[in-house]
Amino acid sequence: MTQPSTKKQPLRSQSRVTLKTIADHLGLTPGTVSAALNNSPAARSIPEHTKNRIIEAAKELNYRPNFFARTLRLRRTYTIGVIAEEIGDAYGAMVISGIEEYLRMNNYFFLTVIHRHDPKLLQTYAQMLLTRGVEGFITTDTSLTEKLALPTVAVAGHQRVEGVTNIVLDHKRAAHLALEHLKSLGHKDIAFIKGQTLSSDSFDRWNAICEVAQELKICIRPELTVQLEGTDSTPGIGYPFAKQLLARKHPFTALFAYNDISAIGSLWAFHEAGLRVPEDISVVGFDDTPGAAFSNPPLTTVRQPLLRMGQIAAQTVVDLIEGRGEYVPEIAIEPELVVRESTGPVSSRREQSTAGNVKA
C-alpha cells in the first residue's frame, strides 16, 4: 500500500508481445489465440491448421504470457511459500533441495523466506507470501503457533497444529536403531548430546531416546548428558560439549549425538584427548548430512532422508492444493541406520581405560 514512490519510471521494454499482438498479426482475436495456445476446451472448434498458424506465430514473436494478467484471471499462481528458519545449514538446505526438485518437476514454483526465529519477521513474511499468491506453505524447523489460511505442511514441526500436516521422523525407531546398535556392540555407558531447546526436533527425539533406553534397559545418566547451545552450524558446535563430557570424568564407551555436526565436533575433541574412535569410544551421529561420510573416521549415523522429506512435503502440499488426497495430521518417515567406522565393539582393554579416566 505504501511503496517508495519513484520519480523516474523504469519502463522496461519487457516482452511487449501480447495476445493482441499475435491476433492482429494473424487477423484473429485475442480470445481465439488464447484458446489455441492453451488448447482449452474452447479450442475444440478451431481447425488444426489455424492452431498451427497461431502456435507458429507465438513462437516466432517470442510470446510470453503475462504472468500477472493470467494470475489475476485464473486465481492460480502454482506457487508454494517455503518458510525456513535459516539457510546455510545442511539440514534446511537438503530439505529445500527436495522441495525444489519435486516442485520443478510438477511445474510449481516456490518462494523462500527466512525468519531466524523472529516471530515478527515470520508474521510479516507469511503475510507477504499470502499477498504474493502462494497457494500453500511448507515450513522447516519452524514452530508455527497458529494455523495459516492455506494448506500447510511442516517438516520437523512438532506443535501438532490443527490443519497442519507434520512430516516427522519416527524418532522412536531412530532411537531404537542407534541404541540397539550400540547395545549389540556391548556398550552400556553411553553419553548423550541433546539438541538445543530451539531446535524443533530436540524435544521429541530426546523423549524417544529415553523411552527406548528404558525398553532396552540402558541407563541414561545425567552426568553423561549435555545439551547443545548456540546456532553455529559447523562441527565447532559440538566440540566444547564433548570436552565438557570428558571433563566430568565419568567413564563412557559410546556417544549418541544430537546431529552429525555435533558428532563430528566430538570426534575432534576425543582425538585431541588422545582417545581413539571407535577403539576407545564409539560415536553415533544423526541426520547423515553430506559431511558424515567424510569425517574421520566416517561416521555411523541415523539417516534422515532429508531430500525425500522435502519431496514428500512438496507432494503433500500440492496434493492438498489440487484437491487430491486429504488432510492427515502426520506423516511418519522411517529413519535408517548407516553403519560406518565410528562405532565398534567395546574392547576388553577399554573396560579399564574408558573415556572418563583419561586426562581431558
Add this chain to the structure above:
Amino acid sequence: MTQPSTKKQPLRSQSRVTLKTIADHLGLTPGTVSAALNNSPAARSIPEHTKNRIIEAAKELNYRPNFFARTLRLRRTYTIGVIAEEIGDAYGAMVISGIEEYLRMNNYFFLTVIHRHDPKLLQTYAQMLLTRGVEGFITTDTSLTEKLALPTVAVAGHQRVEGVTNIVLDHKRAAHLALEHLKSLGHKDIAFIKGQTLSSDSFDRWNAICEVAQELKICIRPELTVQLEGTDSTPGIGYPFAKQLLARKHPFTALFAYNDISAIGSLWAFHEAGLRVPEDISVVGFDDTPGAAFSNPPLTTVRQPLLRMGQIAAQTVVDLIEGRGEYVPEIAIEPELVVRESTGPVSSRREQSTAGNVKA
C-alpha cells in the same frame, strides 16, 4: 503456457475484499478509494474527513490490495531475483542474509533460485524470474556468460560481463594482509590450499596470492600447494588435502587455506598428526565465517564482509532500478585480517621439527 490442469477448482476464499467492496460500503467509487489509500496526486481534492473514512473502512474490512492487479497496472513488482549456486554453505547464506536485510528495509522482496552449476537449470530459472516480474538480478558464485536483460549485480562473479556490476573482494589486498602477517611472524615455508576450479573466487584469489608472494619475496612451491576438490561444505573438505600436504614430507611452518572450512579441516589433520597450532604450524583461513571464531584454536583469517557485500549488492541493484546512481563495472570490497590464535611466530624449536618431518 502448459500447466497441469486441475479438475477441482481450489477457489480460495482469499481476501475477497476489493476496492469495490469498500466503495460500495461507503457509497463511493473504487477510483476514489484507490486515490485515498495511496494518497496519490488525485487525492488532493479529497477532503480529509473522507480520506479518514476510507482508511478506516479499509482497516475495518481488512483490505489487502490485489498484488497481481496492481502489478498488472503499475508494471512494478519491487522484486529482485537472487540466483545462487547453492544454499547450505555459510558463504551463500551470509550474502543472502545481507541482501535480505537491505531489501526488507527498503520495501523490496526477493525470489531465490538455486542452480547447482547446472546451466540449463540456470537458464530455466532466469526465465522464470523474468516471468515473475523481477526488476533486477543478484547472482552469487555464479558464472554468468551472458548479460541478462535487467540490472544485474554479481557477488563474486569474475567474468566481467558487460552491463553486470561485480562485487569483488580486493584479492590483492587480502593476499597482502595474510602473507605480510605470516612473513612478519617469520614464516618462509608456506603451504597453500587453492580453491576448487568451479568456485568463482579461486582463479583471482590465487593470482593475487602469486603476485603478492612475489612482491614479498615469498616463494610458492608446487610441492606445498594443493587444490580443493568436491562440493562438501563442511570442514571435511579440507582434511584430506591437509593430510596430503603432510604426506609430501616437505617442511612448512604455515598454511594459507582457500577458505575457513578447509582451514578448519586442516587444523584437524594437523592435530591428528601430533602437530600443534600455532606452535608448530600457523594456519590462516579466508572468509571469517561464523565457525572460524569457534574453531580450536580460533582461526586467524582474512575476513570477507559477506553480510555487507550482500547489502551492497542489494543497494546497487535497487539504485540501478530506481534510476539513482549509474552503472559501474566493479565495486571493490576491502578485506580485513582477523588475528586470532591459529597463527604465531616461527619458533626456533620448530625450525628443526617442521611439519614435513613429522610422521603423517
Add this chain to the structure above:
DNA sequence: GGGACGTACTAAAACCTTTTATAAGCTTCC
C-alpha cells in the same frame, strides 16, 4: 427453399487496480 446442424470464429465480460478526463453541485462575484 428453409430448418437443422456444424464450422470457425468474434464480442464482451470478468479479474482488480490506477489514472485521466470530466461532471455535478455549490459559492462567489460583478
Add this chain to the structure above:
DNA sequence: GGAAGCTTATAAAAGGTTTTAGTACGTCCC
C-alpha cells in the same frame, strides 16, 4: 442572474488474460 471557479467526487480506460455466450456462414437433407 449568469459566468467563473472551487470542491468533491465519478466514469471510463487501460493493463493482458481467460471464458462464455453468441454470430455468421456454409452445407445437408427432405
